[in-house]
Amino acid sequence: MTIICYLLISYLLGSLMAGYFVVKILGKKDIRVEGSGNVGARNAGRVHGKVSFVFTFLGDALKGALVVLIGEYLNLSPELFLVGLGFAILGHVKPITLNFKGGMGISTFIGGMIAFEPLSALILVIGFxxxxxxxxxxxxxxxxxxxxxxxxxxxxxxxxxxxxxxxxxxxxxxxxxxxxxxxxxxxxxxx
Incomplete structure (x- = not known):
């Protein structure tokens, strides 16, 4: 039962779309009808500038990190953290909160991977x-x-x-x- 609840929470956390809230609050716009219509960080930046990009990226990355940290708190196995991260990414890409039209999952993936293995940040930067x-x-x-x-x-x-x-x-x-x-x-x- 714990695992099912964890996966459900992971999906629901993923469904909380930072870009939607950031652009709505800072720009008084609906990001879903602006730019590419995507609710991710790149479109948030396009629609409302660098500040919106940064806040959206950090908000979406935080979702991935929280899923991994919740998994650790529940003493789940590392493989379950990553399955939970997969559910958070699914929630981000197909959010129940926005009629299943979300972002591309990159920020959520990055946040979750860094929480899972902090050296991921260094690997991603050097790789890029x-x-x-x-x-x-x-x-x-x-x-x-x-x-x-x-x-x-x-x-x-x-x-x-x-x-x-x-x-x-x-x-x-x-x-x-x-x-x-x-x-x-x-x-x-x-x-």
């Missing part, structure tokens, strides 16, 4: 710095740095099952971004 000059795209470099996480977890001594679940989460994030990636590949092919 190394990949950006080669790929010349924030999206490609960011998602590429995510791929490094499960690999680095292995060398940090994380057990196999959490590594595999982290890998599945990375693949899920890439899948969520499939349309964006496809558009970027097409633009590059035309150059």
């Amino acid at each position: 710095i190394l990949l950006y000059p080669v790929l010349k795209s924030f999206t490609f470099a960011g998602l590429g740095s995510f791929v490094l996480l499960p690999i680095c977890f292995y060398f940090l001594g994380v057990q196999l099952l959490p590594i595999l679940i982290a890998g599945v989460l990375v693949l899920a994030i890439i899948y969520i971004h499939r349309e964006d990636l496809s558009e970027r590949f097409e633009k590059r092919a035309k150059k």
